Each structure stands twice: as C-alpha cells, then as structure tokens.
Amino acid sequence: MFDIEKIRGDFPILNQEIYGKPLAYLDNAATTQKPQCVIDTVTRYYEHDNANEHRGVHALSERATADYEAARKKIASFFNARSEREVIFTRGTTEAINLIASSWGGVHIKSGDEVLITHMEHHSNIVPWQMLCDRVGATLKVVPINDRGEIIMDAFDALLSERTRLVGVVHMSNALGTINPVESMIEKAHATGAIVLVDGAQAAAHLAVDVQALDADFYVTSAHKMYGPTGVGVLIGREAILETMPPYQGGGDMISMVTFEKTEYNDLPYKFEAGTPHIAGVIGFGKAIEYIQGIGFDAIGKREQQLLAYATAKAEVFDGLRQIGTAKEKACVLSFVLDSVHPHDLGTIVDREGVAIRAGHHCAMPVMQFFNVPATARASFSIYNTEAEVDTLFSALKKAQAIFA
Amino acid sequence: MMFDLRDLYLQVIVDHNKAPRNFGKLAHFNHEADGYNPLCGDKLHVYLDVNDNGIIEDVSFEGEGCAISVASASLMTEAVKGTPLSDFQQKFDTFQHMVTSDLEELPDEEQLGKLAVLAGVREFPSRIKCAVLCWHTLKSAVEDSHQVAKTE
Numbered sequence: 271m272f273d274i275e276k277i278r279g280d281f282p283i284l285n286q287e288i289y290g291k292p293l294a295y296l297d298n299a300a301t302t303q304k305p306q307c308v309i310d311t312v313t314r315y316y317e318h319d320n321a322n323e324h325r326g327v328h329a330l331s332e333r334a335t336a337d338y339e340a341a342r343k344k345i346a347s348f349f350n351a352r353s354e355r356e357v358i359f360t361r362g363t364t365e366a367i368n369l370i371a372s373s374w375g376g377v378h379i380k381s382g383d384e385v386l387i388t389h390m391e392h393h394s395n396i397v398p399w400q401m402l403c404d405r406v407g408a409t410l411k412v413v414p415i416n417d418r419g420e421i422i423m424d425a426f427d428a429l430l431s432e433r434t435r436l437v438g439v440v441h442m443s444n445a446l447g448t449i450n451p452v453e454s455m456i457e458k459a460h461a462t463g464a465i466v467l468v469d470g471a472q473a474a475a476h477l478a479v480d481v482q483a484l485d486a487d488f489y490v491t492s493a494h495k496m497y498g499p500t501g502v503g504v505l506i507g508r509e510a511i512l513e514t515m516p517p518y519q520g521g522g523d524m525i526s527m528v529t530f531e532k533t534e535y536n537d538l539p540y541k542f543e544a545g546t547p548h549i550a551g552v553i554g555f556g557k558a559i560e561y562i563q564g565i566g567f568d569a570i571g572k573r574e575q576q577l578l579a580y581a582t583a584k585a586e587v588f589d590g591l592r593q594i595g596t597a598k599e600k601a602c603v604l605s606f607v608l609d610s611v612h613p614h615d616l617g618t619i620v621d622r623e624g625v626a627i628r629a630g631h632h633c634a635m636p637v638m639q640f641f642n643v644p645a646t647a648r649a650s651f652s653i654y655n656t657e658a659e660v661d662t663l664f665s666a667l668k669k670a671q672a673i674f675a
Numbered sequence: 676m677m678f679d680l681r682d683l684y685l686q687v688i689v690d691h692n693k694a695p696r697n698f699g700k701l702a703h704f705n706h707e708a709d710g711y712n713p714l715c716g717d718k719l720h721v722y723l724d725v726n727d728n729g730i731i732e733d734v735s736f737e738g739e740g741c742a743i744s745v746a747s748a749s750l751m752t753e754a755v756k757g758t759p760l761s762d763f764q765q766k767f768d769t770f771q772h773m774v775t776s777d778l779e780e781l782p783d784e785e786q787l788g789k790l791a792v793l794a795g796v797r798e799f800p801s802r803i804k805c806a807v808l809c810w811h812t813l814k815s816a817v818e819d820s821h822q823v824a825k826t827e
C-alpha cells in the first residue's frame with residue numbers, strides 16, 4: 271500500500287510555507303528532499319561515530335569503517351553489482367563520468383576512435399568526452415533524437431561502428447523525462463565491441479536498475495537525486511574493465527605501498543577512492559537506498575506514473591502550453607513552454623505561489639537547441655508529490671498568463 | 676512587508692516586453708556589443724550610433740530573454756537616446772545602485788525617470804541580473820571592448 275500521508279510525513283522540509291503558501295516542491299530532477307531517517311543517520315554519524323576510516327585501530331574508526339563498507343554492500347546489492355569491488359564512491363555522477371573519461375578513456379581512446387553519445391545528454395556526459403576527444407584526437411559522434419524527444423534507433427545503429435570505443439547514454443533524461451532503451455543499446459554496442467556508460471543520475475530513483483541484467487559496463491548516479499546527501503555518488507563498473515584502468519587521483523587510501531621510487535596501488539574499489547571520502551554522505555546514501563527499498567519500485571513506479579499521467583492530461587488541455595518531451599517511455603518530468611510567458615518569468619511567478627520548479631536549460635543546451643527554445647519550465651515529480659500540488663502548479667500558470675495577458 | 680508580483684511585473688514592464696521600443700538593427704551605428712547570460716540563456720545585441728558632438732544619436736537592441744530583460748533593455752534605450760555619451764557612466768551607476776540597494780531606499784525617480792519601475796527586482800535577487808544585462812552590454816559597446824558582456 272502506498273501511503274502518501276505517511277511518505278510526506280517522512281520529509282520534514284515539505285511541511286512549510288513559502289510566501290504564505292504551502293510549499294509544492296516540484297524540482298525533484300534537480301535534487302530530491304531527504305527523509306528524516308537519512309537526516310538522522312547523518313547526524314548520528316557525526317554525533318557518535320565520526321572518525322577517519324580504514325586508518326585507525328580505535329573504536330570510532332572501526333565503526334566509521336564498518337558503516338561505510340556496509341553502505342557499499344547495500345548499494346552493491348541495490349544495483350545488483352557482481353561484488354563490492356565494483357562499487358566506487360565518487361562526489362557524484364559528474365565525477366564518476368570524469369573518472370571514466372580520464373582513466374579508462376586516457377588508456378583506451380586513441381586518435382581516430384569514436385565516442386558515441388546522444389543528443390539528450392546532460393552536459394556532464396558531453397563535456398568530459400569533448401575534452402578527451404580534443405586531447406587524443408578522437409571524434410565525438412551524436413545520436414539524433416526525434417520530435418518527441420526519443421533516440422532515433424536507426425541512426426544509433428548506423429552511427430555505431432568498429433571505430434566506436436564507448437557509448438555514453440542517459441538512462442532517463444532530466445530535460446525531457448525520456449527513458450531510453452539502454453538494454454538494447456548495450457547489446458548492440460557490445461556486438462560491435464564498444465563498451466557502454468549509462469548515466470543513471472535521474473533513473474536510479476525511479477526505476478529498478480540491475481547492472482547485470484542490463485549488462486552495463488559503467489553505471490553512474492548521484493545520491494542527492496535519490497533522497498540521499500549531496501556530494502556523493504557512485505560508479506559501478508565491470509571489474510574486468512576497472513582492473514585495466516589506472517588510478518584517477520593519487521593520494522591516501524588508494525595505495526598499498528609507497529616509496530619514493532615506486533607506488534603499488536591498492537585493490538578495487540579503493541584504487542579509485544583517493545583521500546578521505548564523504549563518509550557521512552556515503553552512510554546517508556546507504557540509508558536512502560534502504561528507504562527506497564522500504565517503499566519498493568513497484569509502488570514507486572505505479573504512483574509516479576499516475577501522477578505524471580495526471581499532470582500530462584492537464585498540460586494537454588492547457589491553452590498556449592507546449593510540452594517539450596513527449597516520449598512514449600517517460601517518467602516524472604513535465605517540461606514545457608508557454609507561448610506568452612518566458613520560463614524565467616514563469617519560475618518567479620509560480621514561486622510566489624509556493625511552487626518550486628526549474629526554469630532554464632537544465633544543463634542540456636543541445637536539447638534546447640533541438641527544440642528551438644531558449645529554456646523550458648520543468649516540473650519534476652517524486653514519491654511525495656500530490657495531485658493537489660499539480661493543481662496548484664496549473665493555477666499558478668494561469669496567474670502567470672493573466673499577468674502577461 | 677511582502678512584495679506582490681505586480682510590483683515586479685508592473686504594467687509598464689509588461690508593455691515594454693510586449694512591444695519593445697528601439698528593437699532591431701540600426702541602419703547606421705558605430706558601436707555594438709553582445710551580452711549573454713549563460714545561466715538563463717538570455718542573449719542581447721546592442722547597436723549604438725554616437726554623433727560627432729558625442730551625443731547618442733540612436734540606440735537599439737535585439738535578442739531574446741525574459742520579460743524583465745527585454746523591458747529593461749527597451750527602457751534603457753529610451754533613457755539614453757539623445758543624451759551625451761559622457762553621461763552614460765553616471766546613468767549606469769545610478770541604475771546599478773537602484774537594483775542592488777536596500778529595499779528601504781526609495782529609487783531616485785528624478786534621476787531615473789521611468790527606469791524606476793525596475794526597482795522591484797531587488798525583491799527577487801535571482802532576477803537582478805536580468806535587469807542589468809542590457810546595461811553591461813551597452814557599456815561594452817560604449818567602451819568598444821569587443822567582449823561579450825556578462826553580468827557576473
């Protein structure tokens with residue numbers, strides 16, 4: 271049973287007024303709110319267990335280490351990684367992609383090779399590849415999208431070649447809500463010898479992800495979009511590939527033996543975790559995963575689709591509204607423009623009604639260029655959102671139209 | 676005190692957004708500049724024609740942006756057209772001061788004229804840059820800096 275009142279009660283921040291109106295937080299694609307259990311876990315860590323991990327023999331350090339590694343175990347099982355050696359903590363999706371581009375890309379991508387991404391990638395899955403391609407003389411290719419905001423699969427097939435070393439694809443688009451057919455893309459990429467990086471920053475809070483079933487080589491995401499803390503994320507990589515990669519950063523924890531002549535690197539996953547990590551963040555991430563598991567993706571998926579359908583139906587009959595992103599497979603994102611009100615004015619106006627949405631290019635400028643808009647307004651939903659909040663959004667849109675009428 | 680949205684979106688602003696004055700490229704101009712706000716994607720281009728006596732003979736702008744940025748650019752062109760170029764820096768400073776001053780401080784309507792309608796942006800910190808982008812762009816044009824103006 272999906273108990274919305276109970277779920278809303280888990281998120282203390284939701285219970286507040288903005289300019290005298292109840293907060294309707296519809297900016298979940300930017301970051302989700304945190305349930306009390308995650309907040310308590312982080313606080314408890316600092317109140318009781320704080321120490322540096324993997325370094326001390328004292329009780330606090332052992333507790334911090336145990337909790338940190340327990341989180342890794344939880345996260346490994348959540349994504350069905352083959353082992354905890356495949357689970358590397360990073361600062362977030364962005365750092366995970368940079369790690370792959372720099373470490374894996376630096377070794378495996380040579381002049382004349384190709385990296386294939388899609389037109390709907392977040393800047394964090396574009397820019398690191400551009401930087402790499404510029405450095406080594408490789409070529410960045412882009413799979414086009416159609417008017418609904420879906421990858422054109424025929425074009426993907428045509429662009430995939432034996433020169434393609436890596437395919438980078440977003441699992442769920444933050445700008446459009448599109449859920450991409452990553453499983454079949456991975457199968458096709460593997461058939462031509464390319465490896466695949468899936469950007470799961472958006473997807474991981476909304477769909478069950480099984481990296482083995484997908485056969486993904488790299489799957490990356492950020493805790494803060496899954497009810498966890500900011501500043502922490504994860505890279506799940508195929509062990510056989512991670513083994514071939516040099517360290518990303520040098521420092522403490524990533525070594526097993528250092529002399530001035532030579533350093534031996536630590537084993538996976540520590541080889542890629544130089545320095546003191548965001549221990550509280552990782553532990554909070556583990557708790558957030560438990561929270562998601564407590565509700566379960568069946569219930570989450572059903573509820574979120576219901577809410578999206580409700581919002582979409584309203585959008586379709588709203589005068590002067592154009593939806594950006596109408597893929598058949600999509601989740602939780604309603605991106606749109608109004609013909610009489612610029613998205614930034616809209617953002618300001620609905621804010622005064624207590625409604626938090628995002629207005630802008632959503633770090634996906636090529637998507638804006640494709641749809642020929644400078645920016646969009648984006649409402650993005652989560653488990654704690656209600657139909658009443660969607661109604662508030664649409665009456666706020668009416669107010670905005672009235673101001674500009 | 677709580678500001679109403681109508682304090683930001685005053686009728687003057689809505690009007691100037693709908694029907695911007697001095698919009699489009701000038702046939703004759705001797706200064707120009709680009710302005711860009713990467714955060715919101717607002718783009719502006721201003722054209723400036725200064726005559727031999729140092730008077731701003733004509734000024735215009737093109738571009739796209741939110742209502743605040745379009746209205747501000749439109750109002751700016753009206754405010755500087757026909758005035759001595761040597762007065763521009765002072766106008767720039769006065770405007771900049773108005774949109775960043777404390778809320779209690781009343782805008783100097785005598786100096787600012789119609790521009791005072793933009794004082795409401797002070798209540799909306801994330802929107803101040805929308806109002807000042809055009810001024811930075813015009814400043815770039817005046818100084819022939821050949822750099823894309825930004826507000827940061």
Ligand SMILES: Cc1ncc(COP(=O)(O)O)c(C=O)c1O
Nearest residue numbers: 362363364392394444471472492
């Ligand atoms: C699809 C997608 N990829 C990557 C990112 C980057 O995530 P982060 O900023 O947490 O590194 C985001 C979040 O903004 C995103 O939505």
